[in-house]
Amino acid sequence: MTLPMAGTSAAQPTRTKKPDAATAEQWRHWLRQMFLIRRFEEKAGEAYSLGKIGGFCHLYIGQEAVGVGTMAALRDDDYITASYREHGQALARGFSARTIMAELFGKAPGCSGGKGGSMHLFDVSKGFLGGHGIVGGHIPLTTGMAFAIKYRNTDQVAVCFFGEAAVNNGAFHEALNMAALWKLPAIYICENNRYGMGTALERASAIYDISERACSYDMANEVVDGQELLAVKSAVERAVRRAREEKAPTLLEVRTYRFMGHSMSDPIHGHYRTREEVEDQRKRDPITLWSQKLIADGVLDEPGARAIDKSAMDEVEDAYRFADEAPDPAPEALWTDVYAPVEESR
Amino acid sequence: MPTLTYRDALNQALREEMTRDDRVFLMGEEVGVYQGAYKVSRGLLEEFGPMRVVDTPITELGFAGVGVGAAMVGLRPIVEFMTWNFALLAVDQLVNSAAKMRYMSGGQVGVPAVFRGPGGAALQLAAQHSQAFESWYAHIPGLKVVMPATPADAKGLLKSAIRDDDPVIFIEGEMLYNVKGEVPEGEHLIPIGRADVKREGGDVTLICHSKTVTVALKAAEQLAGDGVHAEVVDLRTIRPLDTETVLASVGKTHRCVVVEEGWSFAGVGAQVVDVIQRDAFDELDAPVIRVTGADVPMPYNKQLEKAAKADPAKVIAAVNRVLYRG
Numbered sequence: 001m002t003l004p005m006a007g008t009s010a011a012q013p014t015r016t017k018k019p020d021a022a023t024a025e026q027w028r029h030w031l032r033q034m035f036l037i038r039r040f041e042e043k044a045g046e047a048y049s050l051g052k053i054g055g056f057c058h059l060y061i062g063q064e065a066v067g068v069g070t071m072a073a074l075r076d077d078d079y080i081t082a083s084y085r086e087h088g089q090a091l092a093r094g095f096s097a098r099t100i101m102a103e104l105f106g107k108a109p110g111c112s113g114g115k116g117g118s119m120h121l122f123d124v125s126k127g128f129l130g131g132h133g134i135v136g137g138h139i140p141l142t143t144g145m146a147f148a149i150k151y152r153n154t155d156q157v158a159v160c161f162f163g164e165a166a167v168n169n170g171a172f173h174e175a176l177n178m179a180a181l182w183k184l185p186a187i188y189i190c191e192n193n194r195y196g197m198g199t200a201l202e203r204a205s206a207i208y209d210i211s212e213r214a215c216s217y218d219m220a221n222e223v224v225d226g227q228e229l230l231a232v233k234s235a236v237e238r239a240v241r242r243a244r245e246e247k248a249p250t251l252l253e254v255r256t257y258r259f260m261g262h263s264m265s266d267p268i269h270g271h272y273r274t275r276e277e278v279e280d281q282r283k284r285d286p287i288t289l290w291s292q293k294l295i296a297d298g299v300l301d302e303p304g305a306r307a308i309d310k311s312a313m314d315e316v317e318d319a320y321r322f323a324d325e326a327p328d329p330a331p332e333a334l335w336t337d338v339y340a341p342v343e344e345s346r
Numbered sequence: 347m348p349t350l351t352y353r354d355a356l357n358q359a360l361r362e363e364m365t366r367d368d369r370v371f372l373m374g375e376e377v378g379v380y381q382g383a384y385k386v387s388r389g390l391l392e393e394f395g396p397m398r399v400v401d402t403p404i405t406e407l408g409f410a411g412v413g414v415g416a417a418m419v420g421l422r423p424i425v426e427f428m429t430w431n432f433a434l435l436a437v438d439q440l441v442n443s444a445a446k447m448r449y450m451s452g453g454q455v456g457v458p459a460v461f462r463g464p465g466g467a468a469l470q471l472a473a474q475h476s477q478a479f480e481s482w483y484a485h486i487p488g489l490k491v492v493m494p495a496t497p498a499d500a501k502g503l504l505k506s507a508i509r510d511d512d513p514v515i516f517i518e519g520e521m522l523y524n525v526k527g528e529v530p531e532g533e534h535l536i537p538i539g540r541a542d543v544k545r546e547g548g549d550v551t552l553i554c555h556s557k558t559v560t561v562a563l564k565a566a567e568q569l570a571g572d573g574v575h576a577e578v579v580d581l582r583t584i585r586p587l588d589t590e591t592v593l594a595s596v597g598k599t600h601r602c603v604v605v606e607e608g609w610s611f612a613g614v615g616a617q618v619v620d621v622i623q624r625d626a627f628d629e630l631d632a633p634v635i636r637v638t639g640a641d642v643p644m645p646y647n648k649q650l651e652k653a654a655k656a657d658p659a660k661v662i663a664a665v666n667r668v669l670y671r672g
Contacts, residue, residue, distance in 0.1 A: 079419060113452025122451035129418055129455060134442050140408050141443060144415020144423075151371065151397060151421060158415075171438075174408025181403070337453035338487050340511035 024299035028308060030072060030229060031294060034064040034287045035312035037088040040097055041260075043316045044087065044104055044118075048264045052324065053104045057118045060088030062259035065286035066191050067092040067161075069232025073240055074159065079127045079145040081138045082161040084119035085191075086131050089161055093128050095121065097319035107326035114329045115337065135196075136162060136169035139188065143175040146184035150247060157243040159187045159236075164253075165196025167210050176251065180217035185243035187236065188251045191226065193258040198272035214251035226256030227286040257281040347530060353523040355497035356386045359504035360424065362532070364394055367422060370508055373400035373409055374426030374463075383428045384464060384523050410436035410461065414443045414513075417459040422508060427463035430479050430517060436461075437482075444513040445488030460507045462516035464523070465493075466557055466607045467644055470651060476644035478608035480555075483515040484585040484617070490538055491515045491584040495559035497527040499582055502536030510538060519557045541588035543595065547575035550665050551595040551602040553618055555581040558605040558656055565661035574665065584614055589621050596622055600631040601668040605656050610638040632668040637661050 019027065041059040048057045060067065067089040074080070082089045090100055095111055103110030104118050112122050112131070120131040129145070132138035142160035149156045166172050167190060179186045190210050194201050202208060214221035220242055224235040232254060239250035259282060261268050269275045294300035300308075350358065364370045371394075376383045378391040378401040391399040402409040406427065413425035427433040433440070444457045467476035484491045492507055492514055494500040500518070507514040544559060545566050552562040559580045566576035579595050581588065596602050602622060604615035615636040622634055640654040666672070 081415075111452070112450060112454070115452050116450040120450040122454050124451075124454045130447070130451065132443070134438060137411070137438055137442055140411020140439065141415035141418065143408070144412035144417075145419050146415075147412055148416040148419045148421045151416070171407055171411065174403075174405040175411065177403065177405065178408055178412060337449045337451075339490075340448070340456055 018298050027294055027299055030068050031287070031290055031300070031305070032308045032312055033068045033092055034229070034290060035309045036097065036315060037064045037067065037091050038287060039309070039312045039316045040091060040100070040319070041087060043320055044101070045260070045264060047104070047320065053118065054106065055117050055119075056084065057104070057264040058085040058262065059260045059264070060085055062281070062286070063191055063193060063226065063256045064088055065229040065290065066189070066226045066232055066254050066256055069229045070159065070161075070189060070236045072233045073236035074157070077127060078156050079129060079142070079158040080161070081129050081142045081145070081159070082131060083135070083138065083163060083166070084131065084133045085163070086121055086161065087118070090121045090123070090128055093123075093126050095123055095126065095128070097315050098322040099123075101319040101323035102326050105323040105326065106328070107323055108329045108333070109326050113333065113337070115333065136166035136171035138162070139166065139171050139175040142188070143179045143184060143186055146179060146186035146249070147182065149185050150182070155185075155244045157185045157187055157240055159189060161189050161191060163196060164190055164192040164194070164201050164210055165199070165204060166190070167213055168205055173216075176214070176217050176219060176249070179249040180219045183247045184249055185247050186249040187239045187243055188249065189236070190251065190253050192253055192255045195258065195262070195272065197262040197266070200272065209253070211251060211253040219249055219251055221251040221253070224252055224254045226254035227284045227289055229286065229290050257284070347528040349526050350497050350529045351523065352497045352500050352518070352525045352527070353384065353386055355501040355529045356504055356518065357388060357390075358529070359501045359508070360387065360390060361393065363505055363508040364390070364398060369420065369422045370424065371398040371400065371421065372424045372426060373402055373413060375402055375404055375428050377401060377426050382426075384520065386523070387426070406432050406435040407439060410439040411443065413459050413461070414439055414447070414457055417457045417513075418447060418455050422458050424460045424462060424508060427461065429463055429475065429520070430465035431475050431477050433461070433463065433479075440483065440489065440513070440515070441486055445486045448512070449488060456511050457513045458511045460504070460514045460516050462504070462518060464520035465517040466519060467651070467655065468520040470646055470648055471644075472646040473643035478606070478639065480515075480517055480584050481608055481613050484614060489513055489515050489585065491517070492538055492582070493517045493556040493584060494582060495519070495522065495556050495580050497525065498529045498534070499536055499542070501529050502534045503538065503582065506535050506538050514538070517556065521557055536582070539583045539586040539588055541591040542580045542582055543577060543591070544580045545576065545578040547577040548599055549575045549601070550668060551577045551579060551599045552605060552661065552665075553579045553581065553592060553602060553615075554605040555584065555614070556607065558607055561656055561658055562605050562661060565658040565665065568658060568662060569665060574669065576665065587617065587621070589625070592618060592621060593626050596626045597629050600629055602630070602634045603637060603661060603664040603668060604634060605637045605661055607639055607656060609641050610636060611641065613638055632670065635664045635668055637664050
């Protein structure tokens with residue numbers, strides 16, 4: 001059974017007035033970020049197959065516009081948390097491909113010192129606070145960050161990425177209730193890619209429209225086409241304004257699709273979804289949609305698009321080499337970072 | 347030195363630390379308007395206002411996570427659980443978020459939060475409300491576990507816990523809230539990780555913590571009447587464990603009984619015994635014996651409940667065994 005997705009019709013790119021040079025540059029930058037994520041994830045998949053990456057490895061392929069569109073609407077001092085499918089959001093936030101690939105390889109220069117791995121990417125300087133591996137567990141953390149923002153009376157926002165499977169879990173409801181009750185500047189971004197591992201949304205949730213969950217908490221909400229970068233960006237911008245100016249939270253249900261299996265251990269299709277469904281969804285590849293728009297708007301041509309892709313591939317190749325050659329953490333690293341260094345207290 | 351109840355000593359620590367550091371705030375069920383389920387937070391809402399004394403819904407997982415998240419970005423939350431029985435709902439946040447954050451972020455993100463409330467049994471509260479969970483949390487690297495037995499220790503350790511840069515599990519005793527004792531005024535800090543010899547003696551060491559300190563002291567008093575001089579070592583902190591003080595006492599007495607409120611299997615005492623047999627094997631004149639809660643869910647019936655708890659008579663019987671006395 002195929003249920004409707006937001007905007008699944010094969011829409012032609014909408015032409016807009018030709019943007020000014022700065023906007024055009026920005027648009028090409030977002031295209032490059034999406035290409036970077038795509039090529040990074042493909043390379044991560046390859047490295048996983050070669051045994052260079054261990055553990056679990058969840059790829060973001062198909063969801064690139066969500067991460068890039070969201071980050072485009074945020075400020076450098078905002079806080080972000082994500083689930084374990086977070087390579088893409090971290091890249092979109094400006095982590096270097098090198099530090100993420102090195103982390104995936106478990107190497108010392110990785111963004112978490114090689115001690116976090118694929119599921120625990122952190123960079124405090126970018127406000128990116130994990131990478132969390134328990135479904136729904138980081139949603140209350142984000143509410144806590146939003147609480148801290150209100151406590152300190154700044155105009156930051158706290159953003160949380162999670163999948164649609166997390167919304168049936170108590171942590172989600174408890175966190176959203178408090179955010180609405182206390183009027184906290186939080187933005188909950190549910191990336192609805194339709195499957196919690198192999199369980200389709202309609203087999204796990206009593207209601208189909210996840211955005212409606214917000215109604216229980218009198219919280220602003222929207223359904224967003226996650227394959228359209230500008231749709232994501234403008235929805236997040238509305239939520240950001242609500243958070244910064246009204247100190248009110250928002251739940252965004254961003255409908256997207258995971259083109260790969262749940263993790264590298266899983267098939268792309270099989271018992272839970274058909275090859276036809278995946279192929280049908282691939283027609284709305286967010287990168288294709290965005291590059292078509294840029295070409296239609298006259299800010300890019302086909303060779304230009306290929307050149308952007310090529311530069312993304314080069315960066316990924318460089319990251320791969322860097323990670324491969326980087327040293328393992330020192331043996332003493334096993335014992336550090338369990339507790340704060342003694343002199344740090346007080 | 348003023349005499350305070352354990353409850354008021356905790357209240358004083360909260361007030362002093364909230365005055366000292368405006369990043370410190372208290373959240374939990376009934377901490378504000380109601381003045382605290384056990385009145386530990388009495389008067390704080392009026393003094394510090396609703397942004398720093400935050401009444402939460404009954405949503406342990408949620409508000410524990412809020413505390414962890416706020417700590418990750420620089421606040422210093424004190425999260426009150428009405429009792430540690432209810433905190434089972436929050437274990438994911440304590441174990442998977444609070445304890446792991448520093449390590450899995452490669453040292454970038456600490457969680458300077460205190461999670462506190464009463465643990466263990468009170469009187470006839472039955473199975474779901476009478477549990478001692480310190481060994482659960484002490485099992486987890488990344489957490490510290492603190493359990494004061496006296497008003498002075500309660501104040502000094504809570505102040506240290508609030509200033510600590512790591513998550514501290516602070517387990518109070520519901521039956522201790524009305525206990526009175528002398529409490530130093532102002533800056534009174536007791537370092538985390540230091541045990542305290544509550545009574546000196548040369549014949550046998552009684553190792554205990556929290557409510558069982560009272561049990562051990564009563565047993566020691568009775569034993570003294572019988573010519574047996576027990577040394578009472580209050581662990582105060584379960585993790586990190588003060589092995590030095592434990593080993594020094596056992597090295598002096600050569601006999602040891604470990605008393606705890608919780609269940610025996612994989613309990614705190616098992617860890618203490620492990621340390622003693624490994625590092626003081628040659629000092630021992632008898633096997634170490636443990637006195638624990640009965641290995642059953644707590645019954646409601648008053649007589650059965652009494653039978654389930656560690657008490658001075660059980661401690662004295664254990665001392666007699668390690669002394670090989672009739």
